[in-house]
Each structure stands twice: as C-alpha cells, then as structure tokens.
Amino acid sequence: MAEEIPHNEDAELVARAQAGDPAAFDALVVKYSPRLYGLVYNMTSNHEDTNDLLQDVFAKAYRSIAGFRGKSSFYTWIHSIAVNMSINFLKKRGRRYHMSLDDTESGVQNNKEFIELTTGSDPVREADLAELQRRLNEAMMKLSHDHRAVVTMFDIQGMPHAEIAKILGISEGTVRSRLFYAHRQLQNFLEEFHR
C-alpha cells in the first residue's frame, strides 16, 4: 500500500481545487484519507482522535490550498500538515491517552504476514502474537512524538528516508538517527516479552 507515491495526477487536482472546484478537493480527500488515517492513527493510537484530527487536517488543507505554490508535492504538503497537527495534538493531550483499538480484531488478522505467522499455530502462540501486538502498541506510545512519527512513516507506512526528511523538514541523517534510536528503544521495551 505504501511504497508507491503517485504525485503526478495531484497537480491537476490541486489546480482545479485552487480554481474553486470542490469535486477536485474531494478526489484528493478520497485518495489520501486511507494513507493519512494510518499515519495519524499510529501517532495517536485512538480511533476517535484520529477521525477528528483527520477532519481537521483536510479542513486546514482546504483553507490553505489557495496558498499552496507547488514547491513541494501535494503528498509532502498534506503529510506535513498531518504530522504537525498530530504532534501538536499529542503535546496538548500529554500523557492522557487510551488505545481504542484491539489490534487483533481490526483488520490485522487479514494481513498475509499475520496469517502466515498464525497458520497451524496453537492457541498459545496466537495469544502470544496478540500480546506482542498489544505490547508493540504500548511501546510505540512510549516513544517521543518525533521518534514515533519517524517510525510510523518508515516502518509502518514504508516511506523512504528522503520523503520523511522532506515532510519533517529535517536531514536524512537525522531521520536515520531517529530511526536507529527508536528501534533500540522499542527493542528494549519488548525485550522482556522475547525472553
């Protein structure tokens, strides 16, 4: 889902939206909402917050589209808005959060990798995988907002380092170092489970 980054047709849709065509902006919403949902959800770990934030992200983009000059791609621009708004939201929310999603019941069981891991496995192993997913979510929430953003975009969404660097406005080296640090932290958080 995540690897291909189609920007070419966006330029035309953006131009039409800037000219006041609401259908063109709707097309952009349809195209980007699943991707941005994954991004915002993995930052917030809460469906309700994700829904509200995503509405706000597109509302902000709609208000600002007249000022979008095309220096970056629409893809980068809308992702920057989503990441910045999510980080601001998380800063306001502080440590108060609750995970609304039980991962093993929300689509992950349709995942090919998950099926491979669990096929023919015994109930104990299935329970272990569910527990692992739960712990992974908890570990993600222990990361700082900046590190979580990088992990979400790279590991979960499969974006290349260069694209993440553009979205966050940092160097590729910083992206790599944040990833390294975040992976190490996640490894430590999950170490207890691996033993």
Next chain:
Amino acid sequence: MPEEDLSPISKLLRMKRHEQPPPEYFENFLREFQQRQRAEMLRRPAWRIALERMQARFSDLTREITSRIAPAQFAYGGASAAVLVIAVMFTANMLQHPGGSLPAIAMDLSQPQVLTAQAHQANQAPVAVEIPVRMAAHVPARFTLDSEVRFPDLFPNEAPRVTQPGQQPGQARQHPRYILDTRPASYEPPFSF
C-alpha cells in the same frame, strides 16, 4: 527495503499497516467532511476566510524566504552580531564618562530654596504647593549627588530617631509615635464584642 533485510522490530511494525478501519468508514468520512465544510462556511464570515487565505499565502512566502536566506547558522550569526554591537556601544559610553560619575546637579544652599510639587485632584486643575526649605548655614554651598551628606549637617537641631532592634511594642518610647487610623476615632463604637 527487501523483507529479509528488515529487523525483527521492523517486521513487527509492518504488520501495523493493516490496522485500518472498515472500507465504509472512508465513504462516511468524505460525507462527514463535506457536511463539516458546509457548516463551517456558513458559520464563518467572508472576511475571516479571506484573512486565513492571506495568512496561508504569507506563511508559505515566509517559509520560502527563511529556507533560502536565513538558515539557522545565519540566525545565530545575527544574534551574535547584535550582542557585539550592544557591547561596543556600552563600552564607548563608558569611555565617554570615565569613573562612571553621575552628572552633578548643582543647588545653591546658602539661599532658602523652594520645593514645588503639583497635586492633581479629580476634575480640577493641578494645585501647586510650595514648601520653603532653609538648610543649615554650615552645609557646603555646592551640593552634588556625589557628596556625602550626614543628617546633623542638614538638621543640626534635630536628634535622629533611632529604633532599637530589640524594642518591644509595649515598651516606652523616647520619641512620639504618630498613628494614622483608617477610621476617625469618633466613628469607633464604644465597645466591640
């Protein structure tokens, strides 16, 4: 990145990309977005929309300018230059006034002086109050802010009032005390319970 190159943590994290809501969620999402947009457009005045668009244009322009001409190192350089200029100005000012002495305010104390103050009352013109002051005869005639002034020099007939550190409120005092009551004595009730 090929799957086999991924760390175990990355493999686990990749599973999270399948955490998506059901497909009908996104159909409803667009509908909800359109409804919210319409409601928002009806609520907001046109000037505010125009203002937001202007702000968006300017923020993009500012970001573009700062990314081109003012990266972080230039900002630090500018701040350092500003500090240097302030330091040079301060040093030059110190060199103009060596010793840091204050300009002398001269007052001829051999003649009686009149201090004038203005008091303002509500809805009235300022009232000037003149207080004649005669200093002791042996006070130095030329009196500057640098010169040392002692109490007996100014008021030779008055002994300075000294408050002892250990003095208790009930103890007899050598000098009269003046207490300004918040209420006139005549309004005090004879007894208070």
